[in-house]
Amino acid sequence: MSRASAVQRTEVRDAAPLFAALGDETRLQLVMRLAAGGPGSITHLSARSKVSRQAITKHLVVLSDAGLVRSSWRGRERVWDLAPERLSEANEYLNRISRMWDQAIDRLRAFVETEDDK
Amino acid sequence: MTTTTKTSADRIEKTTVLRAPQARVWRALTDHSQFATWFGLQLDEPFTVGRTVTGQKTMRGQMFTIDFAVEKIDPEEYFAYRWHPYAIDPKVDYSSEPMTLVEFRLKSVPDGTELTVTESGFDRIPQHRRDEAYRMNDGGWVSQVEKLSRYVSS
Numbered sequence: 001m002s003r004a005s006a007v008q009r010t011e012v013r014d015a016a017p018l019f020a021a022l023g024d025e026t027r028l029q030l031v032m033r034l035a036a037g038g039p040g041s042i043t044h045l046s047a048r049s050k051v052s053r054q055a056i057t058k059h060l061v062v063l064s065d066a067g068l069v070r071s072s073w074r075g076r077e078r079v080w081d082l083a084p085e086r087l088s089e090a091n092e093y094l095n096r097i098s099r100m101w102d103q104a105i106d107r108l109r110a111f112v113e114t115e116d117d118k
Numbered sequence: 119m120t121t122t123t124k125t126s127a128d129r130i131e132k133t134t135v136l137r138a139p140q141a142r143v144w145r146a147l148t149d150h151s152q153f154a155t156w157f158g159l160q161l162d163e164p165f166t167v168g169r170t171v172t173g174q175k176t177m178r179g180q181m182f183t184i185d186f187a188v189e190k191i192d193p194e195e196y197f198a199y200r201w202h203p204y205a206i207d208p209k210v211d212y213s214s215e216p217m218t219l220v221e222f223r224l225k226s227v228p229d230g231t232e233l234t235v236t237e238s239g240f241d242r243i244p245q246h247r248r249d250e251a252y253r254m255n256d257g258g259w260v261s262q263v264e265k266l267s268r269y270v271s272s
Contacts, residue, residue: 093248094240097203098123098130101235104157105121105134108233111156112138112146 021066026051027059031068031082039081041074129238137230144194147222159184165199167191182208187217197222203243216242 022028030045046056060080063069070083121134136143146152150171154161159175170187184205189198200217218239225232 093204093243094125094127094130097237097240098125098132100204101130101132101237102121102123105132105233105235107156107158108143108146109134109136111152112136112143 018066018068021063021068024059024062026055027063030056030059030063034069034080034082039079041077041079043077045080128241129236130240131237132235133232135227135229135232140194140224140226140231143224143231143233144197147224148191148197165191165197180208185213189219195224203237203240204247215244215247218243 022031026049029049033045034040042053042057042060045060046053049056051059060069060071064071067083069080071078071080073079121132124131146156148165150161150164153165154173157173159173161171161173163169163171165171165186165188167188167190170185173184173186174181175184182205185201187200189200191197198219198221200219202212202215203218205212216239218237221234221236221238223234223236225234
């Protein structure tokens, strides 16, 4: 197997959850709305939408799990925004290394939490 | 248990709590054979301050080496080494390039052990190495989503 195709295979595997998150009309609209209009609260994001606020929140959580959006608190209001590092090539290098560390920490966790070295 | 990440231009920092005693985590990090097991490489020599330990790793059918230049070992609390980040091209000799500093910090907490992993010094890594990492990803999701993002914001 050539290296290029192996790399692409990894890319496809990494990309699958992202496209799954985007593969929904409401979620894609949310991403587009955030891209076009900047950060917004649930009230703002569910305005002009036929979908309930609760459903919008669920969709935002799915997008957040895929690393596409993130939220912060402005006073008592939760404000959602695109996570630019997931969308920007400038940080792709660090993102890749960051994901490698996530994987390494997962393996370390499995190792110390399940195996006794005595 | 979740891992929190702080990323800036120069560093990546990950903090998590492992449900294991500090001494157990310390051995997993600094005993070279235990490190090799969870990290997924072959390491025949103990970590010793001031020495560079070379490990072998097979990835995607290719064998390559990873050098760990051990900086500091403070028993059960702090372990640090330097290495070449993302040095995954077996055809490239990274030895003359700047290294990043990897630091593991351990702290005992009620649930087990808090681990903080920091990798810093990315600002010294040549731009072409960063570009290379991006090129490997070209045609993947990043460029697709960027196209989408440009489309909606134009």
